[in-house]
Amino acid sequence: GNSVTQMEGPVTLSEEAFLTINCTYTATGYPSLFWYVQYPGEGLQLLLKATKADDKGSNKGFEATYRKETTSFHLEKGSVQVSDSAVYFCALTAGGGNKLTFGTGTQLKVEL
Amino acid sequence: KAGVTQTPRYLIKTRGQQVTLSCSPISGHRSVSWYQQTPGQGLQFLFEYFSETQRNKGNFPGRFSGRQFSNSRSEMNVSTLELGDSALYLCASSLEGTGTHEQYFGPGTRLTVT
Numbered sequence: 001g002n003s004v005t006q007m008e009g010p011v012t013l014s015e016e017a018f019l020t021i022n023c024t025y026t027a028t029g030y031p032s033l034f035w036y037v038q039y040p041g042e043g044l045q046l047l048l049k050a051t052k053a054d055d056k057g058s059n060k061g062f063e064a065t066y067r068k069e070t071t072s073f074h075l076e077k078g079s080v081q082v083s084d085s086a087v088y089f090c091a092l093t094a095g096g097g098n099k100l101t102f103g104t105g106t107q108l109k110v111e112l
Numbered sequence: 113k114a115g116v117t118q119t120p121r122y123l124i125k126t127r128g129q130q131v132t133l134s135c136s137p138i139s140g141h142r143s144v145s146w147y148q149q150t151p152g153q154g155l156q157f158l159f160e161y162f163s164e165t166q167r168n169k170g171n172f173p174g175r176f177s178g179r180q181f182s183n184s185r186s187e188m189n190v191s192t193l194e195l196g197d198s199a200l201y202l203c204a205s206s207l208e209g210t211g212t213h214e215q216y217f218g219p220g221t222r223l224t225v226t
Contacts, residue, residue: 032212043202043217051212089155098143098206098215099168102155
C-alpha cells in the first residue's frame with residue numbers, strides 16, 4: 001500500500017535558520033505530493049503541491065521538489081520565522097481519487 | 113468565497129450514543145473526504161464522496177458511515193460510540209476527484225466520548 005515517512009520531531013530552530021523536513025514515500029503509480037500545515041487548534045492548510053516528477057512546489061518561502069528517483073519530497077525554507085511554528089504533514093494521493101495518505105507530522109518550533 | 117465549514121465544532125457524547133457531523137464544502141466543489149485525527153494514530157482516511165457516490169473507504173468499522181447530498185454537503189455518522197472514537201474529525205473538499213487538485217480542509221469537529 002501507499003505510505004509516507006517523515007522525520008520525527010519536534011524540530012526547534014532559531015529565527016532566520018534554514019529548515020529542512022525530510023519526507024519519503026512509497027506509492028503505486030505516479031502519486032501527487034503535498035505538504036500541509038496545521039496551526040494549533042485549526043484544520044489543515046495546503047502549503048504546496050507537486051503532481052509530477054521534477055516539479056517544484058513553492059509557497060510563502062517554502063519549497064519542495066518531487067524526486068522520483070529517491071521517492072522524496074523534502075520541505076525547505078531558507079529563513080524561518082516564529083510564525084512558522086506549526087505541525088507540518090507530508091501527504092500523497094495515488095491511484096485516482098482524493099484519498100490522502102499522511103505522514104505522522106513534524107512539529108516545528110521557531111524561537112527568537 | 114467561503115471556506116469549508118463543519119458543524120458542530122465541539123461535541124461531547126456518552127459511550128453507546130450515536131453522533132452526526134456535518135460538512136459544507138466550498139461552493140462548486142463536488143468531492144468531500146473525511147479524516148480522523150488522533151494523537152496515537154495520526155490522520156486516517158475515513159471515506160470520500162464524489163457526486164453523491166462513495167468512491168473510497170478507509171479501514172474503519174461499519175459503525176462509521178457517511179453520505180453526500182445533491183448540493184455536495186456531506187454528513188458522517190458514528191453509531192454506538194466508543195471511547196476510542198474521541199478525535200478531531202476533519203472534512204476536506206476539492207473541485208474534482210482526480211487526486212491532483214487542492215483539497216481544502218475545514219476547522220474540524222472535536223468529538224469527546226465519555
